[in-house]
Amino acid sequence: MKKLTLLFAILLAVFSCENDDDITPVQDPLVIAEFRPNLSELNLFTGNLGDLNSSSRAFKYELNSQLFTDYAHKQRLIALPENTSMQYDGDGLPIFPDNTVIAKTFYYNNDERDLTLGKTIIETRVLIKINGEWETGDYKWNEDQTEAVLDLNGSTVPVTWIDADGESNSVNYEIPSNTDCFTCHHTYDNATPIGPKLRNMNFEVNGFNQLDEFVNSGHLTGVSSSSEVSSVVNWKNTSESLEDRARSYFDINCAHCHIEGGDCEEESTLRLAFDTSLEDSKIAQRKFSISLRISEYNEGFSMPFIGTTTVHTEGVELLQAYLDTL
Incomplete structure (x- = not known):
């Protein structure tokens, strides 16, 4: 009887711990702030790479006015190191901590009238802040849309898509070399991001001000409200x-x-x-x-x-x- 009582007590203790509050949610792996040979190795995305499902360790951002790149669509991501934030530094670029990864993926919807027909992903441009300096790299996607490989030399990719009016369009899309990237992404002799200036992110996305969302989530510190920032x-x-x-x-x-x-x-x-x-x-x-x-x-x-x-x-x-x- 004593053995049965002891067994019952053990089982009761085990089952009493099996509730949602005691289960630690599985987190995505940390983003790797290095230029690895394959994009998948950076852990910016989860699941099938070609689905462009961003990791929980990264967050999307949008720009109020966007750079034109031969009508390509873009997905923009920022991945900050754990327990860090962007720091307010006026209406321009915030101060990003070391090991920040900024990624921009360029793609075309195959048919703008029916997004279920998929997309063609061309490249993912990456900026990584290493020891206080930004470094650039570009990942070219394969035809199967299963992986992108680091390529610093640039290339030309023919692309065809159907626009919202049903017209067929074609471009010889030019993936920049690393030298080309520096041409645009520099101030004096220092590489620098272009898009994520606070004044260009200060607008509503899905009904909520984007900067306020960054403040509330802890991604942006040093400012308490979007009202303190100007906007284009x-x-x-x-x-x-x-x-x-x-x-x-x-x-x-x-x-x-x-x-x-x-x-x-x-x-x-x-x-x-x-x-x-x-x-x-x-x-x-x-x-x-x-x-x-x-x-x-x-x-x-x-x-x-x-x-x-x-x-x-x-x-x-x-x-x-x-x-x-x-």
Whole structure:
């Protein structure tokens, strides 16, 4: 009888511990802040790599105005080291801790009218902050969409897709070399991110302000509310002024080169950051040159020099309408 009583007590103790509160949830593996040979080794994604399901160790971010890259779609991720955050440092880039990984994946929906027909993923560009300095790398996806391999040399990938109007489109998509990446991603001699400036992330995503979500989740510290941060506008939003829309387009598509310390600092007097005054930007003085160099694609002459192989029709229409007012 004593043995039965003891057995019953042991079983009772075991079963009393088997509840949801005592089960530690399984977490995704830590993101690897190194340029490994294969993208899968960085642990940025979970499950089938081609599904682009981000790891719980990373979070998505969106930009109010987006860089044009031959009509490609982009998925943007930031992975911060455990127990760290981005630190507020004004309306531009926050201060990222060492071992931050920023990834941007470029893809085309095969048919914009029916997303169930899948997508073609081209590349995943990665920035990693190592010992206080940003380093760049690019992963090229295979045809089976099962893996992407580190490739610093660049290449050209033919892509065809059907747009929302049912028209077939084709581009010879250019994956940049590591040298090309540095051309755009540098200020003076230092590599730097372009997109995730706080002013370009300060807007509503799925009904909630993105910066407030970052603050509430602990991803962003040093600021208590999105109201403390300025914002650019969405250049597609026709309820905003024509000038603000055009200046926002210039800011995300051109300013990384046309600023002090940018690649075009010495070759051009244009200064195209959103917060630069119109007088100091020299847009009015250079409007005819701008119009000429954005209106058609000629390699080595058109603006931007790299990153696109086609004219951005909607962007050119916006900028031309603005230039015509000056």
